[in-house]
Amino acid sequence: MTLLDFARGPAIHASLIILVAGILLRLVGVLVLTRGADLSRPRDAFGNFKGYRTVFSRAWPASEFNAATVYQTAMAYIFHIATLIVVVGIVPHIEFITSLTGLSWPGLPNFIGVALGTIALVSLIALIMRRLSNPAIYNSTVGDYVTWIIVALPLVTGLMAFAHVGFRYETMLALHILSSALLFAYLPFSKLMHAFWFIFSRAQSGLAYAHKGVRI
Amino acid sequence: MGYEPTLGDVLRSQGVSRRAFLQFCSATASLMALPAGTTSAMAEALAAARRPSVIWLSFQECTGCTEALTRSHAPTIENLLFNFISLDYHHTLQAAAGDAAERALEEAQHANKGKYLVLVDGSIPLLEYCSTVAGHSNKETLEHVCADAAAVINIGTCSAYGGIPVAKPNPTKAVATGDIIKDKPIINVPGCPPMPLAITGVIAQYLTMGKLPEVDHLGRPVAFFGENIHDRCYRRPFYDRGQFAETFDDEGARKGWCLYKLGCKAPVAYNACAHVKWNNGVSFPIQSGHGCIGCSEPGFWDMGGVYESVATGKFGDGAKLGVAAVAGAALGAGAAVLARRKKTQLHEEDAAES
DSSP states (O other): OOHHHHIIIIIHHHHHHHHHHHHHHHHHHHHTTOOOOOOSOOSSTTHHHHHTTHHHHTTSOOGGGHHHHHHHHHHHHHHHHHHHHHHHHBHHHHHHHHHHHSOOOOOBOHHHHHHHHHHHHHHHHHHHHHHHHOHHHHOOOHHHHHHHHHHHHHHHHHHHHHTTOSSOHHHHHHHHHHHHHHHHHHGGGSGGGHHHHHHHHHHHHHHHHHHTTOOO | OOOOOOHHHHHHHTTOOHHHHHHHHHHHHHHTTOOTTHHHHHHHHHHHOOOOEEEEEEOBOOSHHHHHHHTSSSSSHHHHHHHHSEEEEOTTTOSOOHHHHHHHHHHHHHHTTTTOEEEEESBEESSGGGSEETTEEHHHHHHHHHTTOSEEEEESHHHHHOHHHHSTTOTTOEEOGGGTOOSSOEEEEOSSSOOHHHHHHHHHHHHHHSSOOOBOTTSOBHHHHSSBHHHHOTTHHHHHHTOBOSSTTSHHHHTTOBOGGGTOOGGGOBOSHHHHOBTTTTBOTTTTTOOOOOTTSTTGGGSSOTTSOTTOOOOSOTHHHHHHHHHHHHHHHHHHHHHHHHHHHHHHHHHHHO
């Protein structure tokens, strides 16, 4: 079995099983523990409904914090959007998703994929630079850096495979798939789970405050 | 023993001019990435070369490799070079049969001990009597013939890496030559079939330099197998632009767009097809509209479907993901229930204490 066979066979297969099982394990495990509804009369009759707005209103910092946070907010947005488009937009990824789900859609030209991948990587580097230069703000743990590396690896290996640089193509492709497999397996048990938690945490804060008649 | 003609004599008798011969030498030297100065050395060495004895062993194979070589560029110098070697034993091409053929093998081995080349096509079954010649299993024949060989050249993917006979479930327990012969220089010229120029290029370099050319990690001459087909493919610009044929009869296919989505293995296949081409430089599979099947790679037959693209994941049974989801949810719920029970217990203990 070659490295590529291992990567796109057992490795990616196992990582997807861990990803799906892990996400559900964490979602159900935490959500079952939530407290019941607040039985007191809400200050605002539509309080609960308004509370859910926080999911969206928290998508950008409040204007008071603009100056202080615009750098990481903008970089984080650039990173997330560029990564998302690369993940679902370039032809090799679509082929992979098609082989898993049967769904397919038109792909982007390669040069856009390379450009977006590069932008994603640069924004990721911009974010780690800020983290490194402001230790007091982030209070980083080892896990934060490990997570950063695990997120950066698929981008780096993907760009290298795409551009046919580094090792031979099949080796780079295998490394890219293996690094993605690592990301999949790591996601549910790390801060990367924010991909799901952000909805619940924002809604929870919004609901708690809205119930008391406070709009956040 | 009478006068043995040199290669130069043979070529002259066939009406090949010195100029054409030098062109061949410079083309071969540049293809093999040899220094420019080697052209004249190669010409001299080749012109003066005596017929090397070659024993061609055919095991579990389809004769496609021989077909490709003998029907290659006739009547070019590659072909004449191939004719020039003293092909002392070859099932398909030799006139002799039965005992006479086997005697020719013994005589060639005896007369050229330590100097003859063994060209092997076909894989060797370890279920030994799946394939026999003259009552000997392929493994016996290979070990016997290679014992006194100068070098072994594997012609085609079957002898180089096992090829199609090794494809799952490998009913004959076939192996490659290199799995059995460990003490001789071996070079692989894989392909299904291999490029005739790669075969003659290796032979030409061996005759000129007295040694086999530089090889990659899979034992293939770097000169012919150093680059992947994708990098040299004339359809590469369409790949870069994201223009792909989706089916074999759509607009993209008619316009000659990239065949990546139709399962082309060019990005992971290393061979000279895209620049040397076949049939005297006329075309190669991708040019004729079919994706590369990666025939020069080990295990190409099990690399995934011919029409599955390189990026395709091999998931086996997709239902496992559903099972994983259910299992994950069950574990999560179990953990939560345990946590809640523990919390209630702590509350009760607190209440009892106060």
